[in-house]
Amino acid sequence: MSPPPGVGLSQQALLSTTRPLPFLAGQRIGIAQGNNGVPTHSGALAYAIDFGLSGVSDRGLPVVATNDGVVLSVSPGIVDVRNDSCGFGNTVVYCSTYTSGPCERAGHLREVFVAKGEFVRRGQVIGLLGGSGRADAPHLHDQMQSTFDGISIGSAYTYRTTKTGSIVTGTWIDSGILGQEVCSSTPTNPCAISDNEGLIGAKSAQFTSGQIGSTVDPRSGLEPHEGWSGYGWYAQFAACADTDGDSETTCDNETGYRKNAYVRRFAGGSFVDTAIVYDALSGATDAYSVRAGFLKNAQNGWDTLGGPPSILGMPLEDERSTSSGSEQGFQWGKLQWNSSTGAVTRVSYAASVENGKSVGPGVYSPDGVRSVHYWKRGASYRFADAWLRNGGKPQLGEPASDNGADAGAHKWSGSRFIVQNFKGGSLGDAAIMYDPEVGKYADTFGSVPTMGWNRAYVIRTGFWNWYRYNNGISALKAPISDEYNQSGGSRQDFLCGYLVWNSSTNAVTMTASATPGCSIMESTPVDDTCHTPKPSDPGQIGLDVGGDGSPAQHII
Numbered sequence: 408m409s410p411p412p413g414v415g416l417s418q419q420a421l422l423s424t425t426r427p428l429p430f431l432a433g434q435r436i437g438i439a440q441g442n443n444g445v446p447t448h449s450g451a452l453a454y455a456i457d458f459g460l461s462g463v464s465d466r467g468l469p470v471v472a473t474n475d476g477v478v479l480s481v482s483p484g485i486v487d488v489r490n491d492s493c494g495f496g497n498t499v500v501y502c503s504t505y506t507s508g509p510c511e512r513a514g515h516l517r518e519v520f521v522a523k524g525e526f527v528r529r530g531q532v533i534g535l536l537g538g539s540g541r542a543d544a545p546h547l548h549d550q551m552q553s554t555f556d557g558i559s560i561g562s563a564y565t566y567r568t569t570k571t572g573s574i575v576t577g578t579w580i581d582s583g584i585l586g587q588e589v590c591s592s593t594p595t596n597p598c599a600i601s602d603n604e605g606l607i608g609a610k611s612a613q614f615t616s617g618q619i620g621s622t623v624d625p626r627s628g629l630e631p632h633e634g635w636s637g638y639g640w641y642a643q644f645a646a647c648a649d650t651d652g653d654s655e656t657t658c659d660n661e662t663g664y665r666k667n668a669y670v671r672r673f674a675g676g677s678f679v680d681t682a683i684v685y686d687a688l689s690g691a692t693d694a695y696s697v698r699a700g701f702l703k704n705a706q707n708g709w710d711t712l713g714g715p716p717s718i719l720g721m722p723l724e725d726e727r728s729t730s731s732g733s734e735q736g737f738q739w740g741k742l743q744w745n746s747s748t749g750a751v752t753r754v755s756y757a758a759s760v761e762n763g764k765s766v767g768p769g770v771y772s773p774d775g776v777r778s779v780h781y782w783k784r785g786a787s788y789r790f791a792d793a794w795l796r797n798g799g800k801p802q803l804g805e806p807a808s809d810n811g812a813d814a815g816a817h818k819w820s821g822s823r824f825i826v827q828n829f830k831g832g833s834l835g836d837a838a839i840m841y842d843p844e845v846g847k848y849a850d851t852f853g854s855v856p857t858m859g860w861n862r863a864y865v866i867r868t869g870f871w872n873w874y875r876y877n878n879g880i881s882a883l884k885a886p887i888s889d890e891y892n893q894s895g896g897s898r899q900d901f902l903c904g905y906l907v908w909n910s911s912t913n914a915v916t917m918t919a920s921a922t923p924g925c926s927i928m929e930s931t932p933v934d935d936t937c938h939t940p941k942p943s944d945p946g947q948i949g950l951d952v953g954g955d956g957s958p959a960q961h962i963i
Contacts, residue, residue, distance in 0.1 A: 424562040428601035431471060432604045432608070437459060459536060471531060472527045487539045489538060496514060496539025496541070496937075500512050500513075509560060512551075513534065515538055515547060525849075528692070574602050608671075624637070679699055700751040719738070723738060734800070736800065769827070808828065836868075840886055841885070845924070848924035867890060884903050886902075895911065904919040
């Protein structure tokens with residue numbers, strides 16, 4: 408059995424060898440080692456670039472895709488300390504197609520955000536900058552290569568040298584001074600400012616200037632290194648202390664502001680005020696707009712309530728029309744606008760939880776019994792994405808308890824699969840399911856569905872009724888597609904078979920047909936040298952020559 412019809416990877420555009428920097432728009436970064444750089448960028452690595460000059464202060468910077476592509480390889484779970492036996496450390500390789508290049512490699516990551524078989528989009532965060540593997544300081548090893556495991560090939564970057572400067576195109580030859588704490592525009596110690604507008608830029612382009620007006624500095628009165636063209640970390644409150652000294656993910660070291668979400672601000676136009684929001688640190692795969700009263704209402708606007716850390720949390724969709732006005736869903740609640748009265752009100756989802764919040768699509772309950780809820784990186788946005796692409800609230804309704812289970816996403820008892828129940832939509836009862844082990848079998852199919860792997864899928868209406876009342880979790884395991892039309896009805900594919908609905912008889916039937924993922928078991932903890940913390944060795948200066956066994960010399 409194969410996945411449902413989709414766009415074959417051979418039909419995807421080739422990765423461009425002229426690309427933006429692998430960092431969020433506006434991020435300033437230093438170049439430690441360029442093409443043909445001494446001592447390690449030679450031979451197979453001749454066209455690689457090492458980003459990051461400021462040592463530990465760069466740890467935790469989001470690393471983003473510079474092209475659309477499909478992930479062919481991930482090496483996650485490696486402890487973020489120097490370990491010369493672990494090569495590139497935590498690594499992501501994504502390519503033009505499932506079988507051929509060109510490809511891009513991002514190495515030495517602190518964490519990996521994506522899985523094998525997943526489609527990634529330009530500007531999507533794929534991991535965090537770190538110092539895993541053969542690296543004597545946190546940095547990003549970035550290179551294009553001819554194939555999945557091939558040698559590096561020439562490429563060029565687009566970037567700015569100042570916030571107000573024009574975009575230029577180029578690369579760096581034997582550049583950088585290793586270990587410097589600052590970078591400048593000098594050839595020997597260069598800086599670059601990313602113009603990778605990615606997901607936020609794509610969302611901004613959906614609106615006209617007459618609607619959103621022009622960009623404004625997201626932190627008026629400050630001079631953040633981000634901030635050109637309206638980009639920057641959300642900074643409603645200036646309360647942020649790097650108490651543990653690790654300088655990662657939570658604080659913008661230059662301003663002291665908390666990194667809650669990456670935003671692009673606009674003012675003017677018919678919307679008056681607009682924020683394009685990307686939850687860069689939690690695994691989001693798209694950006695969403697918050698605008699007009701939903702952003703600035705004096706009582707219930709998203710900004711007024713506190714933005715990302717507020718009782719609403721992050722947006723999960725754009726504003727959509729309703730019979731009485733409009734509505735927008737967030738992680739922990741909703742905003743509604745009444746077109747007759749002009750009022751903006753904050754409304755809970757059907758299921759309430761602790762601290763006055765309510766359960767939105769993707770909110771996770773680790774024990775499934777309502778004791779605690781949070782947003783789970785790597786899983787929660789899979790549910791929110793599935794909910795939205797299958798019609799959102801109008802079609803699927805809202806999260807709800809079923810048969811005593813928590814309304815939050817939770818593990819199906821006795822399995823590795825995560826499930827969340829929904830009620831109140833036009834499609835009747837439904838559930839969204841996600842398999843966290845999808846990366847183990849994605850490449851065994853030889854092709855991918857339209858959206859790639861590492862997705863959650865909806866089981867709805869008659870298929871859901873059959874599944875939950877006929878022990879579908881044992882017979883079929885998790886879905887690997889949403890329901891799709893076929894001659895005489897519809898079909899949905901699962902790891903161990905498929906369901907078919909006959910439109911003439913209204914009958915649902917099951918056929919067992921094992922996929923390569925049917926026998927995959929849940930992962931057991933890895934116990935090897937790369938996944939076990941190792942003490943640093945300050946006496947050894949060199950590092951990272953790609954894990955090829957040759958003596959460590961310097962940053963790869």
